Amino acid sequence: MPLPIGIATIISNATSPFPLRVIPRDQHTLSRKDISANALRVLYRLREAGFGAYLVGGAVRDLLVGGRPKDFDVATDATPEQVRQLFRNCRLIGRRFRLAHVVFGREIIEVATFRANSDDGSGDREMENGMLVRDNVYGTIEDDAVRRDFTCNALYYAIEDFSVRDYVGGFDDVLARRMKLIGDPEQRYREDPVRMLRAVRLAAKLDFDIEPATAAPIPRLAGLLDEAAPARLFEEVLKLFLSGHGVASFEGLERHGLLPALFPESAAALKSNRSGALRRFVIEGVRSTDARVANDEPVSPAFLFAVLLWPAFCRTLIALQRQGVAPEEAQRRAADRVTLHQLNTVALPRRFSLPMQEIWLLQARFASRQRKRVFRTLAHPRFRAAFDFLVLRQTASSDHAADVAFWQEMQGEMGAGQEDDVLLEGGGEEAAPRRRRRRRRSSTAAGE
Ligand code: ATP
Numbered sequence: 270m271p272l273p274i275g276i277a278t279i280i281s282n283a284t285s286p287f288p289l290r291v292i293p294r295d296q297h298t299l300s301r302k303d304i305s306a307n308a309l310r311v312l313y314r315l316r317e318a319g320f321g322a323y324l325v326g327g328a329v330r331d332l333l334v335g336g337r338p339k340d341f342d343v344a345t346d347a348t349p350e351q352v353r354q355l356f357r358n359c360r361l362i363g364r365r366f367r368l369a370h371v372v373f374g375r376e377i378i379e380v381a382t383f384r385a386n387s388d389d390g391s392g393d394r395e396m397e398n399g400m401l402v403r404d405n406v407y408g409t410i411e412d413d414a415v416r417r418d419f420t421c422n423a424l425y426y427a428i429e430d431f432s433v434r435d436y437v438g439g440f441d442d443v444l445a446r447r448m449k450l451i452g453d454p455e456q457r458y459r460e461d462p463v464r465m466l467r468a469v470r471l472a473a474k475l476d477f478d479i480e481p482a483t484a485a486p487i488p489r490l491a492g493l494l495d496e497a498a499p500a501r502l503f504e505e506v507l508k509l510f511l512s513g514h515g516v517a518s519f520e521g522l523e524r525h526g527l528l529p530a531l532f533p534e535s536a537a538a539l540k541s542n543r544s545g546a547l548r549r550f551v552i553e554g555v556r557s558t559d560a561r562v563a564n565d566e567p568v569s570p571a572f573l574f575a576v577l578l579w580p581a582f583c584r585t586l587i588a589l590q591r592q593g594v595a596p597e598e599a600q601r602r603a604a605d606r607v608t609l610h611q612l613n614t615v616a617l618p619r620r621f622s623l624p625m626q627e628i629w630l631l632q633a634r635f636a637s638r639q640r641k642r643v644f645r646t647l648a649h650p651r652f653r654a655a656f657d658f659l660v661l662r663q664t665a666s667s668d669h670a671a672d673v674a675f676w677q678e679m680q681g682e683m684g685a686g687q688e689d690d691v692l693l694e695g696g697g698e699e700a701a702p703r704r705r706r707r708r709r710r711s712s713t714a715a716g717e
């Protein structure tokens with residue numbers, strides 16, 4: 270049913286407390302030229318086959334505020350099977366949510382069938398401890414809108430008339446740059462505690478405010494994140510800190526009492542650090558990561574976690590040394606202990622925790638100026654990342670100026686002839702291009 274263009278149309282509906290508001294093309298700024306060609310292909314194809322086809326979620330929100338979406342999601346009344354029949358390049362994925370992925374080389378357009386929030390027993394839905402573990406209950410577009418998290422994420426751009434359909438008041442919230450949960454905030458956080466992190470992350474990314482009723486329950490409910498899957502929290506932490514808005518994310522987590530839920534030991538260490546040096550260090554580390562993202566430089570989860578968990582490491586190290594554990598042993602134990610404890614909340618994979626620990630352990634080696642040790646340190650595959658880390662520590666406290674100067678000079682002295690011995694790699698497993706590591710002729714580097 271094509272809707273008239275030119276006037277905002279109000280149509281009442283059963284499930285949403287808001288009447289449908291249709292914002293016609295001439296009253297919004299979302300333009301087809303900013304939508305990926307592949308997403309448009311999918312939308313038109315669905316439409317030609319007689320299905321409803323909408324761009325939805327983050328992409329609509331980002332385009333309305335003039336941003337560049339990182340992906341384009343499509344919602345439709347076609348079932349996943351029907352979607353698959355329309356596209357050769359389509360695969361069905363997901364257990365908790367069954368989705369269709371239409372694959373165009375490196376771009377994937379996610380096509381989701383409208384889903385309902387309330388269960389009448391007819392669909393495929395499972396709850397565990399009040400949390401959703403599976404929900405494949407198909408519904409209407411209104412159902413699909415109200416089960417989303419924030420009003421700004423529940424806007425639909427209709428390919429049939431280029432209008433924006435708003436079932437939850439999200440259009441005005443986007444214009445007012447406001448994050449607002451759909452429905453009762455406490456209930457929505459209990460259903461899925463990760464929404465608390467999403468509130469902070471999206472507010473940081475979009476420079477939105479979290480409206481008072483949405484923000485209020487967060488500090489009180491932050492502990493619910495204990496029940497969230499650590500692997501999901503790892504993904505969320507990467508999005509919080511590796512998307513270019515890390516400082517705003519960190520400050521948001523602090524302000525809303527979420528830091529202890531993600532990084533309990535670092536949060537405790539930051540709280541008891543009166544001088545504020547540890548906090549300055551973390552902020553500097555996150556800021557430098559933001560700068561790298563802004564410059565399209567590679568960023569590494571290992572380095573990020575080395576920064577975020579450094580307060581915990583320092584605190585544990587001091588405690589062990591007070592107990593009389595010898596320095597080198599204390600370092601190793603502190604690194605292991607912090608890593609192990611952190612896994613209870615955020616599942617940091619070993620391919621990142623190992624280089625993270627190496628970055629920490631190399632910090633102590635920077636104090637040694639013995640010639641043989643200096644060469645070993647310079648030859649360490651994590652030298653470059655560890656040195657960058659030392660520079661950060663110096664920015665935050667100025668205690669390490671002499672070390673920074675020394676190691677800078679040493680790198681210069683190694684010069685072109687020996688440069689191959691030093692692996693100039695940012696510590697990033699995935700992002701940084703790997704350079705071949707040439708074996709040293711002497712045996713000193715072996716086993717490092
Ligand atoms: P980003 O810019 O990070 O991609 P996004 O809003 O697109 O932000 P996605 O994780 O890609 O985030 O989710 C796509 C859409 O799915 C959201 O816009 C929202 O409508 C819905 N959604 C995502 N996570 C949840 C959740 N935990 N609860 C309810 N709805 C959600």
Ligand code: MG
Nearest residue numbers: 326327328340
């Ligand atoms: Mg998205």
